[in-house]
Amino acid sequence: MVTGNNKTRMVTNLVTPNKPLVFDEAVCNGCNRCVNICVMDVLYPNPEKGKPPFVLYPDECWYCGCCSMECPLWEKGAIKLKHPMVQRVRWKRKATGEHFRVGMKNPPPPNNRPPVGGWKPKA
Numbered sequence: 001m002v003t004g005n006n007k008t009r010m011v012t013n014l015v016t017p018n019k020p021l022v023f024d025e026a027v028c029n030g031c032n033r034c035v036n037i038c039v040m041d042v043l044y045p046n047p048e049k050g051k052p053p054f055v056l057y058p059d060e061c062w063y064c065g066c067c068s069m070e071c072p073l074w075e076k077g078a079i080k081l082k083h084p085m086v087q088r089v090r091w092k093r094k095a096t097g098e099h100f101r102v103g104m105k106n107p108p109p110p111n112n113r114p115p116v117g118g119w120k121p122k123a
């Protein structure tokens with residue numbers, strides 16, 4: 001990315017494996033509300049007016065969701081927060097070893113069996 005006077009160059013951390021945010025260029029209007037609300041200054045405004053911001057420091061994202069909550073076009077898909085795979089809730093069926101994640105089609109019901117010793121904490 002080249003900014004303002006064509007002398008300053010900024011590049012994202014190329015070795016960072018995570019991609020915390022995805023923008024839909026067709027929906028985002030480049031209002032930069034997400035940029036201004038970000039607690040970690042992860043985002044940088046796009047010098048091209050009307051385009052989505054750059055995720056300049058993806059490895060510093062807290063996944064707090066402030067950016068997507070602030071976006072007026074969130075429901076239309078302008079911005080999507082993508083949690084890393086290890087942070088997504090899943091559960092495993094012990095009998096078969098199958099793994100299930102939230103959002104799967106027809107996931108099994110949650111395990112509501114009480115823990116050993118019951119729900120009440122020991123006095």
Ligand code: SF4
Pocket residue numbers: 020021037038039040041042043060061062063064065066067068081
């Ligand atoms: S999730 Fe939070 S830390 Fe990450 S880009 Fe959005 S506002 Fe910034």
Ligand code: SF4
Pocket residue numbers: 023027028029030031032033034035051052053070071072073074078079
């Ligand atoms: S993602 Fe939403 S808040 Fe961010 S620039 Fe685009 S429209 Fe504005």
